[in-house]
Amino acid sequence: MAERLIVIGGDAAGMSAASQARRRRGRNDLEIVAFERGHFTSYSACGIPYWIGGLVPERDQLIARAPQTFRDEYDIDVRLQHEVTAIDLGRREVVARDLAGGGEVRAGFDTLVYAVGATPRLPDWARSGVAGVFGVQTLDDGAALRDWLEAEPRPRRAVVVGGGYIGVEMAEALVQRGLDVTLVERGEQPMSTVDDDMAVLVAAAMRGVGIEIRTGVEVTGLTEQDGRVSAVVTDDGPLPADVVVLGLGVRPNTALAEAAGLPLGPSGGVQVDRRMRVLGVPGVWAAGDCVETLHRVSGLPVHVPLGTHANKQGRVAGINIGGGYATFPGVIGTAVTKVCELEVGRTGLRERDAHAAGFEFVSVVIESTNRAGYYPGARPMTVKLIAERPSGRLLGAQIVGWSEAAKRIDALAVALWNGMTVDDMTALDLGYAPPYAPVWDPVLVAARTAVDALAAHSR
């Protein structure tokens, strides 16, 4: 009889694991069953803001592979609208509720992949059940929000709570749909994925497209009218709202894991080794937004929910389950975001992260351009580097620019990945041509400036 692999969660991590396992093991060797609570498999959650905003016209464009594809081409028994409610490690079985048909399914496994993603952080005031309040974590969430925006009475005023990248992207999407948008952020700046001195550039671009930004403001409740949200209540007064979008970040979805006794780390995610095996639980694997991973710069465990990691981790788990060998060696916190006209990239540690991790460092910010200054279309680009002192090792980098800026972070990410010092980096052979860079690439200018800052510190 074939072994059975059960996958809990049918998005990027789970379905990558399932399909990689299938590539290496045929159906007579391995039966694969995937339970997914929602209506979709393998979709781009990161694309939801663009669908809401209208840049991506059709929901199905966000779906990388439909359930039927997995059934037909990968021989994976995908069960949609099946919510796993318990994992019994002793009996090696899971219990799932059929949300559509009703009833309960029990299924035994030899191997289990836990890939249930993350859940939006919900403050108490958001749990009231008032209509018109939305997270945007899943495609089902996005569909509900879109329906609300298109139904009568048409929402006119939106409040986005939280200025992380999801909040910022959603604020822009809602402006694109013609709503009046206010973004409420508890901290000093929205776009807290970069340091405040860089985030201030982003805030200016957001205001430029008409987003009202309220910083240093805490949301304390909601008011409603006829069961629909009518305002967000803050410590600075009420903000009228016909729709509220939550961008307060997410936490690993570990309710099931915790109940089953899987180990959770300090970041709150499931603990795994670099082959994505759950620590100390033979035959059980985990991947994606529910796991904890190593930050290679700080050396600390972190929770970094991001589609690209989920895909890689799922693939690694699947290769290993299939009998191959693959590892996920951790992350360095690279992220890119488009905010209105602006491009934002970051990698490694922000100043606050570097402090928290105990590093001493210098940080420098330089202004340059994306192209040679004389070449048409040259736009400003700001580069920030954070380097350990006295070693000079790069700890983090941030880029904000108006064009062709975001993906420049990749060169810095690879430098960081390899433990380069800013001194080494001044010699890097980066691409130069007037349409693409000044003769001194902004990255090199930043590295030189960091070297000078280190020297000034050592005097």
Add this chain to the structure above:
Amino acid sequence: MAERLIVIGGDAAGMSAASQARRRRGRNDLEIVAFERGHFTSYSACGIPYWIGGLVPERDQLIARAPQTFRDEYDIDVRLQHEVTAIDLGRREVVARDLAGGGEVRAGFDTLVYAVGATPRLPDWARSGVAGVFGVQTLDDGAALRDWLEAEPRPRRAVVVGGGYIGVEMAEALVQRGLDVTLVERGEQPMSTVDDDMAVLVAAAMRGVGIEIRTGVEVTGLTEQDGRVSAVVTDDGPLPADVVVLGLGVRPNTALAEAAGLPLGPSGGVQVDRRMRVLGVPGVWAAGDCVETLHRVSGLPVHVPLGTHANKQGRVAGINIGGGYATFPGVIGTAVTKVCELEVGRTGLRERDAHAAGFEFVSVVIESTNRAGYYPGARPMTVKLIAERPSGRLLGAQIVGWSEAAKRIDALAVALWNGMTVDDMTALDLGYAPPYAPVWDPVLVAARTAVDALAAHSR
């Protein structure tokens, strides 16, 4: 009495060296004299095609720092139109001809920087003195070409000889000016800076803007009418031409160096150590397009004339002359070019270079997109990787794409610089967001494909 530094050549390398030396040593400690044959200092030769094509309207936009700036702000005695005709190492003096005023100058030096750049390769047929034939190595060359294009009778038909990146950029510039342009290339494809399988994409884009490409064709001579060029004669028949632009590459300008007995390496350039000291000649430094440098991947000496290297090398020489410490650790052959709508990037070794250097390798080519497939404006991007076998070490990479493609080569350049294997690269934490990349970045897809190719080879 102050020591005297003489700099021969007033472009990027020479003036970087001079100004860095000045920053560290005052005028009472170091007198600095720079001889420049032409009319300009520190200009962007790489920008000449865009000035010719009209994208950059004014010549002076290409000048980073004018001679008067060096005189006023750096206390450097810049002598334009002074051609150094001899270096006497025994007497430690140079002889310069005053091209404007006439006469000869002799000047002693304690320290010498040789930074005379490169000269275009001129086949015999181009030496005839027929009017209307131009190289585009210096701003003076560019000015002469532009004058020719604007004088009566207006040239209508252009032939560009040589399909390296200068030839390709010039062909596009001449099309932008409204000329009928034919590019003649001896090899199988223009854009030989990348392998033929990538260059074919570039050739298609060039044809798309109306450039006629004649490959496998050798130029053998010129015909003239009233002293003006009238056609280029090839082994495949004549090509009518009112103007001919040479893009046959350049060689290090070493006539003076050779006469003075400076050591030349196998690539033809002046041999220097990593502090940019001429090997075995105390007090003499060299930098820029006239020197030979280490290719860090092949381990072989190469001649790579490029403004970004010239600036770095000049800076290194100047810091060392100034009493500091800096090194130039070599190049890895990174280059980016805009060709019509297309963006081209390369780093490391092409297949032919890898063969020549004695490597065994696999090469893979993958197709992806610059953005998530569903995001508006997603365009194709082709990535090629060359990896040593069996080690998997990256040897080279090439990217051709329609948008936001060229500078992606930097991430690969940094990976190559650090000696990464393609297996290591599959785990790289690169920036992901739908406007900037598919969830599997093209670089990661290429690395995975290369891993598979290596595995297939080892079976």
